[in-house]
Amino acid sequence: MTFGWLTLLGLLPLVGALVLALPVRGAARAIGLAFSLATLAVAVLVTVQYVGGADLAVRLPWIPAFGAWWALGLDGMGLIMVLMTVVLTPIVLWAEWGVRGHGRWNAQGYFAMVLALEGTALLTFLADDVLLFYVFFEATLIPMYFLIGGFGGALRRAAALKFLMFNLVGGFILLASVIGLFAVSAAGGTPSYLLSDLAGQPMATNTARWLMVGFLIAFVIKAPMVPLHTWLPAAAEQATPGSSTLMVGVLDKIATFAMIKFCIGLFPEASAWVAPFMIALALISIIYGAAAAIASTNLLRLVSYTSVSHFGFMVLGIYIFTSQSINGTVFFMINHGFSTAALFLAVGFLIKRRGSADISDFGGVEKATPVLAGAVLLSVLSAISLPGMSTFVSEFLVIAGTWTREPWVAAVAALGIILAATYGLRLYQRTMTGPLPDEVAPHFTHDLDAREKSVLIPVIAVILLFGFMPGPIMQLAEPTAKAAMQRMQLDDPVAPAKGEK
């Protein structure tokens, strides 16, 4: 048995969280950042080995009576999500260096909870066992709950509870499906939760459909898709920008990730069956999210609605079933992670200066703090998928893939892009341009400081890098898309050859 690199990768941040439970006082933040950087280093080592073709899979019996294994493995999509998570976490910690909570909630608690969130999220991306995935899928809720409830704005308690209740609804319904899978597996002989065993398990059509519906409800709530999205704006409005980054950038990705890995992996027939419904839901999310973003008067709500719209694109890319669109979705998942991080963090710096998140409280800021304005502009452009930004490539792939199968769906989705330009440019216009009002000016006396710059530079650098050089990540994503298409037993629609009638 080879060294359990993946086990180390998943457990290291959790160990860090436990260390932070000790009274380490002043060193807490440094220790937390060190653990997140060490995790990043391990992830880099893992990537090097993965690219080198090493088999990193770990498989140890965990709960034999349940057929559950400590089974960790990586595919291209998993690696992409892992890399996104390990890069974003230290950035978030660095961005929230001065975080102050309520009551006993201090920076130490914040750093511990972020590390706990990182570890549990990493394990959901690594799990090759359905029960193991479920366990960590649910476990992510607890640190996130405390991050919102302990460190948010005035209405944080209600927001945290709303977040938790919505996600628990999904989680418990998922539990029923997970248990159903066990019953199916046990009926076929030796029960096993291994993805590879379950994928080979014959399932009655109706059983598979019902079980998949359970999975899907959880992921639709998590993603979040209209009409089950309402927890997201509420939570993002109250949480700190760093928490929101992790919530939208990492946590919600588990849903789209799991749709590809588990819904398609376990229930291909049922996935095809539900596809029209999911496509409709995705279109509604795209349009509604963008429209709600336009109508938002609060910066944080606006940013979170843009994500609702973007998740619509991701889900559309999955359920239209072309290798191009699935590829685009996987790429979109990482790009959206960084794009939304840039937006939340830059807007966060803006809000921190003004002490308010209402759009009407801003105006003409670019005259006072041009660097901050520039950062906001770049992140807005990334959010609206301007060419040159990484998000453009992925959104284009999704729409192009969709076009080959359902042109009219692509047309509706493209409407989302126009709306995106509207909310993005309006946001910039209303906060940054125009005269600098007297009541705003005193708040914007200093531009981004060195720490704030060092937070935003790597994020924006990644966005631009992937925008101009999508190649490496696309190569990683491709096998996943191919495998998904194979699992669905679908071929890409053949474009009519030129000159042929």
Added chain:
Amino acid sequence: MTTVVFEWRALAPVLLVLIAAVLGILVEAVVPVVHRFFAQVFLVVASIVASAAMLVANWRAGIGGPVAMGSMMLDRPTYFMWGALLVFGLLAILVFAEREVNGGVSTFAASAATVPGSRAEAEASAARLEHTEVFPLALFALGGMMVFPAASDLITMFVALEVFSLPLYLMCGMARRRRLLSQEAALKYFLLGAFSSAFFLFGVALLYGYAGSFDFSAIAAAVQNPTMGSGILIAGMALLGVGLLFKVGVVPFQSWVPDVYMGAPTPVTGFMAICTKLAAVGATLRVFYVALGGERWTWQPLLAVLVVATMVVGAVWGLTQTDIKRTLAYSSIAHAGFIMTAVVGATAGTATSPLDSLSSALFYLVVYGLASIGAFAVITLVRNNSGEANAIASWSGLGRTSPLLAGIFALFMLSFTGIPLTAGFIGKWAVFAAAWRGGYDWLVIVAVLLSLVAAVFYLRIVVVMFFGEPADGVVVGKASAFTWLPIAVSALGVAVLGVFPGPVLALATAAGTFIR
């Protein structure tokens, strides 16, 4: 004339506990007051440890089968339940011995026989009298609880029921504070308990009429080869069920639970919460699987309806509570429902997948027990100047003033909720899986949704503790190891079993099936 055979060694675990209880009564009579407390605690610990040691020795020696002339069955489930009862009994009774937190006296009334508010009460209180009888009473109850699920005929079962019930009625009425509430609880519990015992007896009589024997195997045989119509069987079964389900706390026989849990001294509530439930579920399983297993098509659907009602009442009524003990009482009703989903499923294990209804219910009882004992022990520590502060509002901000204790209590709440990485999740998974495999997938879906409802009140407590402002005048009492040890053991158990349930689950699975 049959010769009387009595397997002393096989029965030693029960006998040791009962003998210690009798000795405890003697201690009251002969040992001077100043030494009584120490002597009683010593008796409890020594007898339970010795009993557990005998249990392990017997298990290793492979002793088993029918004992005491066939009136008890020493099979693997019995071993498991005895082991669990002894561990939980010890932990729960240790909390009885806590005196430091209460200013040097126990949580039990100075003189339970005095009228509340009378001069006699004040004098007894001033003289710092104590009821050290609670220790032998608890041991009697524990002994009865051990016999109850091991009994393999109805008469033994009834005797065991009374042996463990009577001390409980008494102990419920012995709270030092809020004595009227406590006495009301005792009276309610006694009256309803006596009523349910009558039902139980009536059921016994009808089943005897049907099968011509009290013996479970004889009843099972009569069910297989009926000699008369099934009307009397079904009536007997229903009446017997009333008696058993009353003790489990299944709707519509749950009305005593909230009042008794709230009124009883908190250590006694902790003891009842798990030990009574364990014994009662164990006995229910034995009666319905061994004696009435052939009639499962009759009782499964009926029980399924009751289970749904139980979960609804526990989860929904729990939402409206403002008292923490009452909340946990409704929680215990909800959990009775969750456990019974496995019983309804009546899944038999297979060679490749040995997890059946019995073992998953047993495992659930263990994880529920750990969290319950810990939670009630924590409740004894949160106090204001008039004693325990049981209003949920007074737990506000506990996470700020006493993060360790609040963290542990939150762990228990998360375990009750069934959040992964706590033992409660593994337990829930196990019982729901057993129900699903038994063909009750709809019941699992209902149970899952009601778990969600119950989650609201557990999480509300966590919210209050961690995000609320500290309440005035509420402090965490300084306690001795008698309270901290059970709390620490429970917390550790809940955390460890959440991640590595393997060994205990393997034990529960090995406890597999009843010998018929």
